[in-house]
Amino acid sequence: MARVEIRKVSKIFAEHTALSDIDLVVEDGEFLVLLGPSGCGKSTLLRILAGLEIPTYGDILIDGKVATRLQPKDRNVAMVFQNYSLYPHLTIAENIAFPLRVRGTPKDEIDRKVKWAAGLVGIEGLLSRKPRQTSGGERQRTALARSLVRDPDYFLLDEPLSNLDAKLRHNSREELRQFQDRVRVTSIYVTHDQVEAMGLGDRIVVMSGGKVRQIGTPEEIYTRPADTFVATFIGSPPMNLVETGDAVLGFRPETFLPRDAFAADADILSVPFHVRRVEYLGGDRLLYGKVTQVLPETDVLARIPSSVACPVEAGEEVSFAVLRSELRYFDRQTGLATDRQHMAPLRSVSHG
Amino acid sequence: MSVAMHQAASVETPRRHREMTDVHFIATRIMIYLLILTAVSVIGFPLFWMLISSFKSGSELYTTPPTFLPNEWTLQNYRDLFVQTNFPIYFVNSLIVAGGATLLSLVVGGLGAYSLSRFDFFGVGSFARIALLCYMLPEVLIVLPLYVYVIKLGLADTLISLVIANTAFTLPLTLWFMRSYFNAIPLGLEESAMVDGCTRLQAMWKVTVPLAIPGIVSVGVFSFNHAWNEFLFALVFTSSEGKKVLPLGLATWIGQDNIYSWGMLLAGAVLITLPVMVFYLFVQRKLVVGLAEGGTKGE
Amino acid sequence: MAEARTVQPGDRTLAYVTLMPSAAILILLAGVPTITVFAIAMQDVGLGQTSGPFVGLENYVWALTSPDFYGALLNTFVWVFGSVTIEMCLGLGIALLLHRNFLGRGVARAILLAPYLVPTIVAVLVWRYMFHDIVGIVNYLLIELGVIAKPLLWLSTTKWAMVSVIIVGVWKFFPFVVLAILGILQSIPQEQYEAARIDGASPFQQFWRITLPYVLPVFILTALLRTIWTFHKFEIIYLLTGGGPLDATTTLPILVYFKGFVDFELGRAAAIAVLTFLILTALIAAYFLLMRRAEARQ
Numbered sequence: 001m002a003r004v005e006i007r008k009v010s011k012i013f014a015e016h017t018a019l020s021d022i023d024l025v026v027e028d029g030e031f032l033v034l035l036g037p038s039g040c041g042k043s044t045l046l047r048i049l050a051g052l053e054i055p056t057y058g059d060i061l062i063d064g065k066v067a068t069r070l071q072p073k074d075r076n077v078a079m080v081f082q083n084y085s086l087y088p089h090l091t092i093a094e095n096i097a098f099p100l101r102v103r104g105t106p107k108d109e110i111d112r113k114v115k116w117a118a119g120l121v122g123i124e125g126l127l128s129r130k131p132r133q134t135s136g137g138e139r140q141r142t143a144l145a146r147s148l149v150r151d152p153d154y155f156l157l158d159e160p161l162s163n164l165d166a167k168l169r170h171n172s173r174e175e176l177r178q179f180q181d182r183v184r185v186t187s188i189y190v191t192h193d194q195v196e197a198m199g200l201g202d203r204i205v206v207m208s209g210g211k212v213r214q215i216g217t218p219e220e221i222y223t224r225p226a227d228t229f230v231a232t233f234i235g236s237p238p239m240n241l242v243e244t245g246d247a248v249l250g251f252r253p254e255t256f257l258p259r260d261a262f263a264a265d266a267d268i269l270s271v272p273f274h275v276r277r278v279e280y281l282g283g284d285r286l287l288y289g290k291v292t293q294v295l296p297e298t299d300v301l302a303r304i305p306s307s308v309a310c311p312v313e314a315g316e317e318v319s320f321a322v323l324r325s326e327l328r329y330f331d332r333q334t335g336l337a338t339d340r341q342h343m344a345p346l347r348s349v350s351h352g
Numbered sequence: 353m354s355v356a357m358h359q360a361a362s363v364e365t366p367r368r369h370r371e372m373t374d375v376h377f378i379a380t381r382i383m384i385y386l387l388i389l390t391a392v393s394v395i396g397f398p399l400f401w402m403l404i405s406s407f408k409s410g411s412e413l414y415t416t417p418p419t420f421l422p423n424e425w426t427l428q429n430y431r432d433l434f435v436q437t438n439f440p441i442y443f444v445n446s447l448i449v450a451g452g453a454t455l456l457s458l459v460v461g462g463l464g465a466y467s468l469s470r471f472d473f474f475g476v477g478s479f480a481r482i483a484l485l486c487y488m489l490p491e492v493l494i495v496l497p498l499y500v501y502v503i504k505l506g507l508a509d510t511l512i513s514l515v516i517a518n519t520a521f522t523l524p525l526t527l528w529f530m531r532s533y534f535n536a537i538p539l540g541l542e543e544s545a546m547v548d549g550c551t552r553l554q555a556m557w558k559v560t561v562p563l564a565i566p567g568i569v570s571v572g573v574f575s576f577n578h579a580w581n582e583f584l585f586a587l588v589f590t591s592s593e594g595k596k597v598l599p600l601g602l603a604t605w606i607g608q609d610n611i612y613s614w615g616m617l618l619a620g621a622v623l624i625t626l627p628v629m630v631f632y633l634f635v636q637r638k639l640v641v642g643l644a645e646g647g648t649k650g651e
Numbered sequence: 652m653a654e655a656r657t658v659q660p661g662d663r664t665l666a667y668v669t670l671m672p673s674a675a676i677l678i679l680l681a682g683v684p685t686i687t688v689f690a691i692a693m694q695d696v697g698l699g700q701t702s703g704p705f706v707g708l709e710n711y712v713w714a715l716t717s718p719d720f721y722g723a724l725l726n727t728f729v730w731v732f733g734s735v736t737i738e739m740c741l742g743l744g745i746a747l748l749l750h751r752n753f754l755g756r757g758v759a760r761a762i763l764l765a766p767y768l769v770p771t772i773v774a775v776l777v778w779r780y781m782f783h784d785i786v787g788i789v790n791y792l793l794i795e796l797g798v799i800a801k802p803l804l805w806l807s808t809t810k811w812a813m814v815s816v817i818i819v820g821v822w823k824f825f826p827f828v829v830l831a832i833l834g835i836l837q838s839i840p841q842e843q844y845e846a847a848r849i850d851g852a853s854p855f856q857q858f859w860r861i862t863l864p865y866v867l868p869v870f871i872l873t874a875l876l877r878t879i880w881t882f883h884k885f886e887i888i889y890l891l892t893g894g895g896p897l898d899a900t901t902t903l904p905i906l907v908y909f910k911g912f913v914d915f916e917l918g919r920a921a922a923i924a925v926l927t928f929l930i931l932t933a934l935i936a937a938y939f940l941l942m943r944r945a946e947a948r949q
Binding site: 629 | 662665681683701702751753768772773775778785786882904907912920927928
Binding site for chain 1: 366367369
């Protein structure tokens with residue numbers, strides 16, 4: 001169990017800067033997700049936490065002690081790699097035992113711990129097989145067991161589910177989270193898949209271009225994105241963004257509903273919505289179209305659950321609305337969220 | 353406002369870390385460089401010595417103690433080589449033999465390799481493996497019966513005999529490597545050419561071969577190199593001066609125990625090595641012997 | 652492995668037709684000669700002849716009772732064992748060095764691999780000049796460094812001739828080992844080492860538990876190949892010492908040459924060649940047997 005602090009960490013390579021001034025605290029027992037597109041620096045940060053790289057600036061503290069330059073073996077850390085990194089010439093049991101054998105642990109203790117770790121992830125039956133005789137999911141669990149067996153202070157996971165097919169990924173996500181709840185080791189998880197991040201993390205760190213964009217719970221990030229990047233990166237389909245004169249206006253597709261769906265006296269912004277196309281996706285309907293008149297003409301999306309009646313057809317123009325409390329404002333220059341509760345009266349686009 | 357900004361800025365500046373100040377790291381680095389330097393000096397010395405010595409005058413090559421750098425640089429040895437010996441003839445002969453064997457292997461082997469790669473009919477697969485076996489046959493074994501052929505066919509002391517004999521060894525290599533190069537070219541490309549109206553042969557010529565050019569060049573260089581350096585067959589099959597290839601030509605002088613013309617020999621050595629070195633620099637990067645597949649079983 | 656392939660009419664013919672020239676050449680130049688050697692070995696071929704009366708196993712008997720044969724056999728084993736063991740160790744060491752990243756690695760690599768591509772005649776020429784007892788640089792350096800007092804006759808004493816030949820052989824052929832081992836080293840995923848570092852493995856443990864298991868199969872295969880090829884080497888020894896002095900470096904291939912093209916006894920030469928081939932085949936078979944047994948034990 002450990003509390004991990006990242007203080008003003010930067011990593012600068014000859015060709016580009018991978019990380020700029022990262023400040024972050026991971027609480028003891030927390031499941032923290034580093035989320036961002038490829039190249040955003042999340043894997044570099046993970047490697048710095050592992051001790052595989054040294055930051056150019058800044059420090060890492062583990063339980064209050066400076067650990068920045070400590071070799072990986074001197075930090076009590078475990079890491080699950082994207083490709084599992086199992087040793088092909090060893091059996092599953094020997095793979096799991098590897099960290100213990102390397103430290104000279106006595107044999108019976110090794111056997112005990114290997115059985116325990118294998119039991120935790122449910123691969124007791126595979127212990128005598130070689131990695132090439134196991135499936136992707138089983139290898140991933142082996143990698144997990146190998147990390148567990150040493151009782152680490154914290155866990156690092158580098159996109160461990162990205163090599164699995166969609167269905168398996170879903171199941172593994174659930175197992176992973178259950179498992180972490182049981183064991184309660186501080187875990188830092190890297191992914192580019194925002195659905196995975198939202199599903200797994202206690203808190204999510206959204207990164208892009210080597211910088212932290214926002215830190216928060218899944219709900220905070222979704223409902224109150226700190227800037228337009230987070231707003232469009234999180235959520236599928238992404239938040240609608242409309243550039244008005246002085247600010248960028250944002251609202252999520254599921255908050256954009258026909259005017260009639262709201263009470264007559266609701267505090268809403270009503271906008272004519274010209275529907276171009278309707279996609280039926282089973283659980284939802286997506287309406288592609290554009291808003292006009294009240295807002296500058298912009299393509300937006302509306303998402304309506306299929307369980308709700310939606311008499312709108314393609315080609316129609318219907319009055320849609322959003323609760324003003326659901327509107328988000330972002331600065332036009334910086335993209336950062338602004339706090340405006342009110343809005344200057346919109347210049348209506350005259351059409352005549 | 354400005355006071356608040358000042359306070360924000362006075363948060364400690366983060367520590368700077370330099371990667372390479374680790375003592376352990378530096379010590380390892382130094383040891384690596386020392387070892388490499390030793391290895392390169394020892395291994396590279398003979399070739400360096402050969403080059404340097406070829407520019408020394410004949411008499412300087414016989415002084416004791418030997419001089420390191422030439423007292424006076426001279427091209428006399430090279431001149432002597434061309435004027436006093438049949439070196440130019442040897443050179444041309446080597447070109448003919450190596451070029452001929454390479455050409456023959458590439459054409460015949462290229463066609464054969466295409467068949468091995470694209471077709472799976474009876475016997476095709478095992479042929480590939482047998483071909484490789486042929487490469488493993490010792491020269492001393494083959495040279496005896498081939499010598500008998502050469503005499504009986506009246507091909508003694510001809511370059512043709514060498515071209516064909518060398519092909520016996522360059523062909524299996526060509527087949528084996530060209531096959532894996534062809535394997536790497538997706539079948540889909542030829543199939544789409546055939547859909548566009550080509551016959552299989554046309555598809556091969558227009559699509560596969562151009563894509564396999566880097567592979568063809570590599571194999572060609574290997575074959576050329578093998579034939580260029582070949583000695584035993586030349587020794588046995590040819591005897592007259594006008595038919596000698598380079599290795600044999602130079603070797604005839606060595607056989608004599610008092611080597612008075614070291615200068616010319618060294619110059620000859622340098623010149624023989626030149627084409628090889630040029631090719632070498634060309635394929636250098638690809639030179640990693642792929643024994644891994646055979647070595648790690650079933651992975 | 653059989654994927655769905657388009658099969659066109661005429662493909663079958665094309666397959667065999669394109670393969671025909673290769674097959675023909677290999678059969679004629681490799682297959683038939685191999686059989687012919689056995690035939691020649693059983694004939695009494697006189698001077699200047701290419702065939703002779705059938706004499707059964709007489710040539711083999713002569714070979715197996717000839718001191719020349721056993722002398723050559725012994726020399727061959729010394730030559731092969733000496734060369735291959737040194738080549739493998741040197742090659743492994745250099746490969747491990749070259750696997751590291753350092754400034755000037757490309758140049759170092761080019762120089763260290765050059766001996767392999769240099770024509771054998773060139774290697775021989777250079778080393779003969781270097782080994783020369785009076786003007787050779789090797790004796791000069793050794794005397795200057797105080798290692799020896801008087802110049803050694805490297806190539807003309809029975810004691811040192813084999814040593815010299817092995818030195819030149821190793822110099823010329825060790826790069827093959829380097830290339831083979833480098834090949835496998837470069838295919839080991841870096842992540843395996845990183846995972847091991849995180850698990851706490853020391854550099855030695857990383858070498859022992861990750862590098863070695865990958866390298867070992869390739870190492871053994873390379874040793875086998877080098878053994879086979881070194882066994883049959885003719886040119887390098889012939890040009891360096893001509894088999895002498897006093898047959899000190901006459902290996903089996905050299906003996907075959909002398910018997911066949913100097914003494915002109917083709918039949919006996921063929922017998923020696925066949926015996927060489929059989930001895931080597933026995934060694935290879937032994938290797939595969941050992942491999943099979945080692946795998947069965949796993």
